[in-house]
Amino acid sequence: MTELMVHVERVVRPVRAGPGRKMKMREELLAHLAAIYGEERARFGDDTLALRLAVQRFGDPAELTKELQATVPRVERFLMTPLPGTDWERRATRWSQPRPDxxxxxxxxxxxxxxxxxxxxxxxxxxxxxxxxxxxxxxxxxxxxxxxxxxxxxxxxxxxxxxxxxxxxxxxxxxxxxxxxxxxxxxxxxxxxxxxxxxxxxxxxxxxxxxxxxxxxxxxxxxxxxxxxxxxxxxxxxxxxxxxxxxxxxxxxxxxxx
Incomplete structure (x- = not known):
């Protein structure tokens, strides 16, 4: 469910960590959030309400980001610190991919x-x-x-x-x-x-x-x-x-x- 992925990404994206570690964080958090959503949906039978309650139970994204950041080794945290001008690589990679239509x-x-x-x-x-x-x-x-x-x-x-x-x-x-x-x-x-x-x-x-x-x-x-x-x-x-x-x-x- 895209809405669940978006909420998880709000938590993980600010974390300074390697791609592999962040991907593992995403998968674990998504599984946890999806389980909560499933419980709320089974309880109330309403998708919108279940999503809102699941997000509330999941926790504040900023606090979760801090908790995840604390689990990253200091060396990795330092190496993954973004530098000015480094966004060119992401733009170049996106350019090389097929465009819509x-x-x-x-x-x-x-x-x-x-x-x-x-x-x-x-x-x-x-x-x-x-x-x-x-x-x-x-x-x-x-x-x-x-x-x-x-x-x-x-x-x-x-x-x-x-x-x-x-x-x-x-x-x-x-x-x-x-x-x-x-x-x-x-x-x-x-x-x-x-x-x-x-x-x-x-x-x-x-x-x-x-x-x-x-x-x-x-x-x-x-x-x-x-x-x-x-x-x-x-x-x-x-x-x-x-x-x-x-x-x-x-x-x-x-x-x-x-």
């Missing part, structure tokens, strides 16, 4: 565009830094066509990654598994394709010469194996970390004022 494709494109811009900035900046360290500019210069290929690869790969994450982070169904495979296959093939493109465009650039000139070693297999490893790791993270994150977000997104 936003299609999956548009969400993936929005995230991929930012990632592609980051990659483009890096492939423009890294040669400058290497040149400043004394490396010849002619060996580092990236042609516009090469930059476009790398940026496009980053954009498409990011879109596929978002699709893979969305497919594997929720309830696994036949459709979600098919979507995950459909995203994973081109992701794995994208690495060798990018290497081939770099070899055709600028094979002697020092930034990737060791990859496109294997010197008797087959780097294609290594690239595919590396991609497969990271996809498996991504799936594990999606199943466990993201599931926990969604549970926490369900609480932190509650409007507790009023």
């Amino acid at each position: 936003e299609s999956s494709l548009r969400h993936a494109a929005r995230v991929a565009a930012v990632f592609a811009g980051f990659v483009l900035a890096n492939i423009c900046l890294i040669p400058v830094l290497r040149y400043a360290s004394g490396v010849s500019w002619s060996a580092l210069r990236i042609d516009p066509a090469t930059a476009a290929v790398v940026t496009a690869h980053a954009f498409v790969s990011a879109m596929l990654c978002v699709g893979f994450i969305r497919a594997t982070s929720g309830r696994l169904t036949r459709r979600s598994l098919l979507v995950a495979v459909a995203c994973a296959a081109p992701l794995l093939a994208g690495g060798p394709v990018l290497l081939s493109a770099l070899h055709a465009l600028q094979s002697d650039n020092l930034l990737w010469v060791d990859l496109v000139h294997p010197e008797g070693k087959d780097h294609t297999l290594r690239v595919v194996a590396s991609g497969l490893f990271w996809l498996v790791m991504c799936a594990v993270v999606c199943r466990f970390v993201f599931a926990r994150y969604r549970r926490i977000t369900e609480w932190t997104e509650l409007e507790i004022n009023g």
Whole structure:
């Protein structure tokens, strides 16, 4: 019941503690409040009255917050003290999530565009830094066509990654598994394709010469194996970390004022 969760969140949110400890507090308090609500509802048969009486029996939120805060070790309390300007991380995390009424494709494109811009900035900046360290500019210069290929690869790969994450982070169904495979296959093939493109465009650039000139070693297999490893790791993270994150977000997104 959302009203019960809101009242519990009023108690827990001000507590300076780690996410795991606060989540445990929420679950325990919600179970306790739900039990009280069940008793009052069985007693009077009225949901509104039962909620009001349950909240009264539960106690004053400010006092409960103080009691919970006292149970948190001092070191953890100090580490969880909010600092000025730290709200940017929460805003950035919220930005990366799908917006209301936003299609999956548009969400993936929005995230991929930012990632592609980051990659483009890096492939423009890294040669400058290497040149400043004394490396010849002619060996580092990236042609516009090469930059476009790398940026496009980053954009498409990011879109596929978002699709893979969305497919594997929720309830696994036949459709979600098919979507995950459909995203994973081109992701794995994208690495060798990018290497081939770099070899055709600028094979002697020092930034990737060791990859496109294997010197008797087959780097294609290594690239595919590396991609497969990271996809498996991504799936594990999606199943466990993201599931926990969604549970926490369900609480932190509650409007507790009023």
